[in-house]
Amino acid sequence: MSTTTANPWDAPAPEAQGRPSAFGLLPEDLEGAPGRAAHVFSRLQRPWTWREEGLCLNREAREWLAASYDTSLPVVVESHPSEDGATKVVLRLRDGERIEAVHMPREVRNPRVTLCISSQVGCAMGCTFCATGAMGIKRNLSAGEIVGQVLALIRTLGPERPHAITLVFMGMGEPLHNLDNVHRAIRILNHPGGLNISTRRITVSTSGLVPAIEKLARMEPRPWLALSLNATTDEARSRVMPVNRVWNLGRLREALDAWGLAPGEKLLLEYVLLAGENDTLEDADRLADWLGDLRHGHNINLIRMNEHPASDFRQPAEERLQAFLDRLKARGCFVTVRKSRGRDVQGACGQLLK
Numbered sequence: 001m002s003t004t005t006a007n008p009w010d011a012p013a014p015e016a017q018g019r020p021s022a023f024g025l026l027p028e029d030l031e032g033a034p035g036r037a038a039h040v041f042s043r044l045q046r047p048w049t050w051r052e053e054g055l056c057l058n059r060e061a062r063e064w065l066a067a068s069y070d071t072s073l074p075v076v077v078e079s080h081p082s083e084d085g086a087t088k089v090v091l092r093l094r095d096g097e098r099i100e101a102v103h104m105p106r107e108v109r110n111p112r113v114t115l116c117i118s119s120q121v122g123c124a125m126g127c128t129f130c131a132t133g134a135m136g137i138k139r140n141l142s143a144g145e146i147v148g149q150v151l152a153l154i155r156t157l158g159p160e161r162p163h164a165i166t167l168v169f170m171g172m173g174e175p176l177h178n179l180d181n182v183h184r185a186i187r188i189l190n191h192p193g194g195l196n197i198s199t200r201r202i203t204v205s206t207s208g209l210v211p212a213i214e215k216l217a218r219m220e221p222r223p224w225l226a227l228s229l230n231a232t233t234d235e236a237r238s239r240v241m242p243v244n245r246v247w248n249l250g251r252l253r254e255a256l257d258a259w260g261l262a263p264g265e266k267l268l269l270e271y272v273l274l275a276g277e278n279d280t281l282e283d284a285d286r287l288a289d290w291l292g293d294l295r296h297g298h299n300i301n302l303i304r305m306n307e308h309p310a311s312d313f314r315q316p317a318e319e320r321l322q323a324f325l326d327r328l329k330a331r332g333c334f335v336t337v338r339k340s341r342g343r344d345v346q347g348a349c350g351q352l353l354k
């Protein structure tokens with residue numbers, strides 16, 4: 001008898017095959033390595049210690065790693081610099097699959113870089129405005145591939161100082177559909193012996209996989225959460241994001257209440273404005289109502305739809321966006337319009353597709 005799953009995200013995505021990546025190891029996994037485990041971990045995770053030819057470890061440690069683990073990084077095969085300073089990067093994984101990431105430097109008083117990274121090859125969630133959603137799911141990235149993606153970006157484009165990095169899981173894939181690998185990668189990237197990226201600088205964006213939101217809420221270390229909302233009625237949201245047919249706006253709101261914001265933590269809400277679908281003043285009012293008492297711990301990011309051939313949606317006129325923004329502000333919401341980076345090289349939100 002054949003079994004069918006009701007939704008593509010019900011089943012776990014296939015995992016990476018082959019030897020595990022050394023970049024997915026925590027210090028406790030390196031107890032058997034020659035020398036101190038903490039030292040080997042640091043040498044794996046700190047690219048500024050590497051030599052031209054690779055890891056700066058003695059021969060015994062390198063041989064020990066090579067006997068059981070893959071020590072190669074994802075390979076940057078394409079680099080598309082945008083005129084706004086962002087660079088879309090295509091990386092090839094060991095099995096030939098390709099993923100995309102975006103490197104976004106920000107020149108302020110202290111230069112910072114935001115890395116937008118992928119968590120899966122493809123995506124099971126099928127959001128109708130998204131290029132990645134149109135390709136379906138191929139497989140999860142392993143924790144080592146996620147960390148390796150970050151290290152490959154740093155090695156290719158910088159920055160040299162790890163404390164200048166902000167990480168957003170907003171590339172290809174639904175990170176919470178690959179929660180175990182994503183969380184392990186966060187543990188590694190947050191580890192003081194490695195890149196030591198603060199959890200306040202790591203944001204995981206979800207389409208609304210409620211059970212995984214509830215699980216992540218209790219995990220340590222816990223990153224910040226971003227919710228890709230994109231509609232204010234169940235009818236519209238189910239059209240735009242099929243996941244809403246299972247976990248609707250009411251259920252999602254309960255999960256956000258249960259998340260429990262830590263002092264200083266903000267919940268990020270992403271709202272892609274789609275002309276004629278979700279951009280009316282009534283939508284703005286419903287959004288403010290839905291937020292309710294989350295009013296003080298949130299930040300809404302309005303995003304102009306980045307048009308691409310896989311979707312019929314179009315971005316609204318500027319006046320419409322401005323009216324939506326003004327209405328949210330008048331209702332006491334904290335709201336900004338996201339300046340989409342890398343738009344001219346198809347690297348902006350919803351455009352990643354390889």
Ligand code: SF4
Binds near residue numbers: 131133350
């Ligand atoms: S928006 Fe995110 S969750 Fe939805 S299909 Fe695209 S990559 Fe997947």
